Amino acid sequence: MSLFATLSRSVALTIILVVTSPMAIAQLEPTEEQRQAAVEIADSLRYGHYAEVSFDEAWSQEAFGRYLDILDGQRAYLLSRDIEPYRHLETDLADTLFDGELDEAFALYNRLNERHTARVEWLLEHLDDDTTFNFDGNERLELDREDAAWAESQRELDALWQKRLKNDALTLALSDQDDEQIVENLRQRYEGQLSRLDQTESEDVFGLIMAAVTSTIDPHTSYLSPRQGESFDIQMSLSLEGIGALLQSDGEYVKVSSLVAGGPAERAGVLEPADRIIGVGQEDGEMVNVIGMRLDNVVDLIRGPKGSVVKLDVVPAQAVDMTRSQTVEITRDTVDLEDQAAQSEVIDIERDGATHRLGVIEIPTFYVDFDAWQAGEDDYRSTTRDVAKEVEKLKRQDVEGIVLDLRNNGGGALQEANSLIGLFIDRGPTVQVRDADGRINLYGDSEAGTLYDGPLGVLVNRLSASASEILAGAIQDYGRGIVMGSQTFGKGTVQTLSDLSHGEIKLTRAKFYRISGASTQNRGVEPDIEFPSLIDPERIGESSLDHALEWDTVQDVQYRRYGEPERYLDALLSAHQERAAGNPNFRYLERQSALSRELREQNTSVSLNREQRERETQAQEAEQLALENQRRRALGLEELEEWTDARDATALSDNDSEDGNTDEEDATSVERAHVLEAAEVLLDYAHLESTQRFVNR
Known part of the structure; x- marks a missing residue:
């Protein structure tokens, strides 16, 4: 019987995880420098932050919960009994912080590291058991477990990871990889995770603890390690050679939060905010899977010398399925004032x-x-x-x-x-x-x-x-x-x-x-x-x-008021809405925005049945493609056969103005539509103001 046929059977038949011995994994401990820094951070937050910070039991509970979210936000590694010995931190984390007592917070990380390491070894063991995949059955995988209860038994987590393993394999199968390629790619992914876990240092753990502490105050307050401080200084001087994109963690994924104006990514037109990066490769190298990788490690992979090319495996923000990724290439460069x-x-x-x-x-x-x-x-x-x-x-x-x-x-x-x-x-x-x-x-x-x-x-x-x-x-x-x-x-x-x-x-x-x-x-x-x-x-x-x-x-x-634009807003809005109703780009933006929200709300789980998964994805992308082609027909543009081609076509039209095209040609661009309509609204406003001045004479 195949591995994935086995995974579809009753949980009762699953192999129970053998937990790695705690002695097999190095136990990380806080340094004296980190203890002192923790006290200084606590004092800075108490006496220097804009907000009035109360380090009471409510704060301790929030910070402890945040730490658990950082360690295991999807409730996929730790058991309820793993957390119980540290529950007292819910009430006295503030005291331990001000005393520089970080040992128990480190101990909780060490427990997570043991569970994580054992789980990845479990995945590798299951890959070696069988290499024939079967994607039949009616199972579905829940995509977001941040509100799930902590598992009471290893059997519960085994059932979850059987589905996750099957989903990892199905995702690769849907990109036309055969069984041998799937096993090899998953083995490289999991071995890479093991290697990164083994390379974790005390400073990494301290950074996680301080992230939990500072992020409960506000999202822009943060601790920077000596290494991160160096990177921050480089970014502020704009001498960093990279792609010009600001990234942030989003669960197990790295998400594009914004693009640097004039940077390589913006000029290339291949990345957008909310895109997720799932792989990074060098020009002549293999693509490295970065799902679950720490943000700073992903950034290190993306950086490189000016003129070199980095390849990114990207899931577009509007994609409804993580299998629908695209490989893009960006030439690294610095961002000049010009x-x-x-x-x-x-x-x-x-x-x-x-x-x-x-x-x-x-x-x-x-x-x-x-x-x-x-x-x-x-x-x-x-x-x-x-x-x-x-x-x-x-x-x-x-x-x-x-x-x-x-x-x-x-x-x-x-x-x-x-x-x-x-x-x-x-x-x-x-x-x-x-x-x-x-x-x-x-x-x-x-x-x-x-x-x-x-x-x-x-x-x-x-x-x-x-x-x-x-x-x-x-x-x-x-x-x-x-x-x-x-x-x-x-x-x-x-x-x-x-x-x-x-x-x-x-x-x-x-x-x-x-x-x-x-x-x-x-x-x-x-x-x-x-x-x-x-x-x-x-x-x-x-x-x-x-x-x-x-x-x-x-x-x-x-202050002095120079005008009263609010007097004309009803007239301006009416004229704008009339134009927008007849503008294919504006209709597309409204409908695509509504559809994207609807699809995200629907996609709380994915099918692990290949045929069902393909049907669901095709149906959802058919809706998106229909909207795009409706826009293109109205503009006299050639229709697309695949929804995944839409971004390339949009990026091309967005860059038309750089090629000397006319406003009429530029109007085919979704982004350009905003500029043209802004000019129309301003012209309406100028005429209304002029008319009012004439009446008042």
Whole structure:
């Protein structure tokens, strides 16, 4: 009888796991340096964090639960009896932290390591038992077990892992691998996991404990080991040679959280936020499976010298099945200031027999050449200076309005956000910053004069964060223009980096508030005119992060209102909705977004029957393909045969403008649709304002 036929039978026939002897695995212990660092971290959180942190029993319970989630979030290794000896940490973890007593937290990790090691050896043993796979039966594998109860017996976990092993094999079988290839690939995967477990060091465990401690306070406060501190410094200097993508852990997977403006990944157009990376390979090397691998190890695999190529096995964000991965290649490079520079274009809109010109300035980040600035050079580069040049260029072309495109702009230098706002107002406050002691500092533009006082729009999306939100919020509060797009990220906190006796701590020390008194934290900036988006706010954004600080308000400040855009919102929204109803790209965005949410809610488990799995996947992808082809037919584009081809086609059309194509050709791009519609809305606004001024004369 085959291995996987056996796995489909009663649990009673399963082989019981033989637990590895504790003596067979090295027992990791905290160092004196780590004990001292733990005390320093606890003091920093108590006395230096923006929020008022109470290290009481409720906190201990939360932190202990978080530690268990980090160790075994899917409840797949530890048994209930493994955890019981450490349950007292639920009430006194705070005390042990302040005393630097980390031994029991390390002991719990050691127990997890024993169970994990034994489980991987169990998987390898089952691979060697038989190499003929059978995917019949009616079993299903639950995909998310984070709310599951801890198993009471090894037999329960054996049943779970029989399904997981079958799913691993089925996933490879669905990518057209034969039995021999499946066994070899799974053996390499599991042996790689064993090797990584064996290489775990004391510093790794300390990092996990401190991650549990800091993440219960807020998602941006964290401990950086000496090694991580080095990497952080490299990233901040933009000299890191890699792909220009920010990654985060998402259960057993590594997820793309955002792309660096002007970076290799963004230029290649092959990665998107919420994509999951399941394999990494070098140009001429084998693909390494990274499911379950620690984030910093995945980052190390992706890094490499400038000009070299890295291969990534990627499951697209919109994929409904983890078997539907794609291999992409990205040439590693550094990110230069020039790659992040503001750029402008003119969009021509035909209405009533007349051509109207609207300017768009893309601002990828808020940058400044600090070295040149500090050296006193007169011609140093900065966002404000570059945008000012683009504004002057657009004014010479007689545009009727300017859109500032802040989509995907994750922030940067606060001083640049302040000075950039100053191009569009005549002096005034721009943002309030409240520190951990409750003191509020007011920042703003102190220079008299306005570079541009015409109709203004701001285009944002879920990846517009921090300084981008300050600018969009200020434009909205001043009544200076129309904000369009989708709700922004909601990153309204400020972090500082401080040295510890061992490592560093990144600590949330302050919070941003708009001049109207509302925080940008958690809620971000709500657009005046909302555009549909494929970025799911439940998966990307501050509100999707555990323990994100809450939205609140402070006292507003005095400022001058420049206009009353809210008077025209009903008319603007009506005109926008009429255009959107006839725009294939907007209809596609609305329907695809709704379908993606629906499919995610449905896919809580996967079938382990090959035919059923294929039917379910094909049915779901058929719905997605039908939506894409409906869009393509409306635009006069060639239809696709496979849904997996949609991303390549979309990326190609998104890059059309770089090839000198016209606005008409650019309109085939989903992303381009937002820019073109933003120009349309701004033109409506300019005409409404002009009409109102004429009436008031």
